[in-house]
Amino acid sequence: MATASQSLPLPRRRLSQGTRHTINGLIFASPWIFGLVVFWIYPTLASAYYSFTKYNGVRNPDWTGFANYVRLFTDDEEFLAAVYNTVYFAVFSIPLAIIFAFGLALMLNAKIRAQVVYRTIYFLPTLVPEVALALVWVFIFTPHSGLISAPFRAFGSRGPCWLTCADWAMPTLVLLALWIIGQQIILYLAGLQDVPQDLYDAADVDGANFLSKFRNVTVPILTPVVFFHLVTSVIGALNFFAIPYIMTGGTGFPANSTLFYSIYLYKNAFHYLEMGYASAMAWLLFMFTLVVTLIIFRSARLWVFYAGGED
């Protein structure tokens, strides 16, 4: 700024390069600065405020202190069920997704014929609109008569009750989620194709077998991809909404066994008009997401391997 005032005596007043850059930078970024404030920062703060109030979206919010949070933990069995279901889903579906995506990518990476065809087939389900996905799943998993029961019928059984009974609904959803791991497969495959061949050559010289090459070369180099997959899929699992909502009509049927956190939050906000209560749920989710991601980031130095540091 000092240089700007020093350049004032010039005959034609010109802005310094730095000032001009700042002005241009702000002008170009202005849509997002506005968007950030209006669509992100303000709503985040407002939601924090609502979470301490009783608010139906019409009348002014009534300050109630920690009442919403207390009620969530002490007087709401549906909330506890939603937490349990969501954590259950995350705990089982994420490791399975990592194993399957990694495994399929490994096989695709072996120089085989028709690699692109396989890759395309595995990726396509992730493009299907959730409505179509959920509907066809409900249809296939119709107990006793849907397509899924055909192999069971061949053995004279009629198969499990799938989405229609409390014990089976969640395992079925975990299974179904494996169908949409195409993006992860592509990420792992891209990672595998970046592994420098000379690392394998060096391992060959040392007489390493397939398993030790896998353990000491492939896995370490792919840990950044696993890390990325882990972070994004934790966030994804905690926000899982459309598919179970469409499948059950938003009821969490049967017996709340598919009541996910975001479904219960949505119901509180827009069905029961408990906007304050739902905001408290949103903030708890936010805090929980932060803690989990922080733990993953902290743990990264123990298991994520960055070749050559940067880049």
Added chain:
Amino acid sequence: MAVKTQQAAQEFAHNHARRLMFKRIRGVIRSTLIHASLIPAAFVFMLPFMWMLSTSLKPDVQFYAYPPILIPSPLQWSNYPDAVTFITFFLYMRNTLTIAILATIGVLLSSSLVAYSLARIPWAGRNLLFILTVATLMLPFQVTMIPLFIVFKNLGWVNSWLPLIVPHWFGGALYIFLLRQFFMTIPMELSEAARIDGANELKIYYSIILPLSKPALATVAIFEFIARWRDYIGPLIYLSDQEQYTLSLGIYEYQSQYGAEWGLLMAASVMITLPIILLFFFLQKTFVQGIALTGIKG
């Protein structure tokens, strides 16, 4: 001596050939095993599509037939016109396209401008803005969902397309991030030379940076268009007038009112899935690059 050498050489050649043969056999076994696991996997991944397509051409009586019927005969094409009529498919498609196209134009324009500022103009606050941008990616949408609804309600925008379009005209965090990464790979000398020639930033933006970034811009456009085409929760929150429904919401509402008319529902499902799959096949490279791009800096 010479005989001995010849013998050794022969022996070596023989062993070498054997080793090569073993290697080749091992290779064949290996690739057979790999295909033996990849093919069933591909079948499982394809099955729901095939079932969707097959059911969309079936009469009611064959839905739950055992053994299952994959290729119905006769083909019941009438499920398609029925779906179009009873679900008012074209009305919903017009609505969905309007929202998706307007949102895509907005997000492209705004995100590229912002990314240009973050990547190509050296100014003091840009790192802070970039950190905030990335931070919003971690924020669950539920946190902002309720206050935004209240804001749009007070503006009188609820039950219109505006809440589904307007926010996208102010930039999308993921796309800003993506484009910034891409813009940074373009040599700075290009901008500096243009500045010396007296070009202003807007000119550099549209005559140098944008033309060089077509692949990244295409990725953003496709991702956003598909995201809006598939979007379910947005329309669910904001649209209550049937005239305004998008395809996803319309098909869901139809199903929840009239239940399991699978032939018709699957025909509709095929019709909302097909455009995306076609888009994918035409632009496959852009897709795969885009996915790799979002995953680069884990």
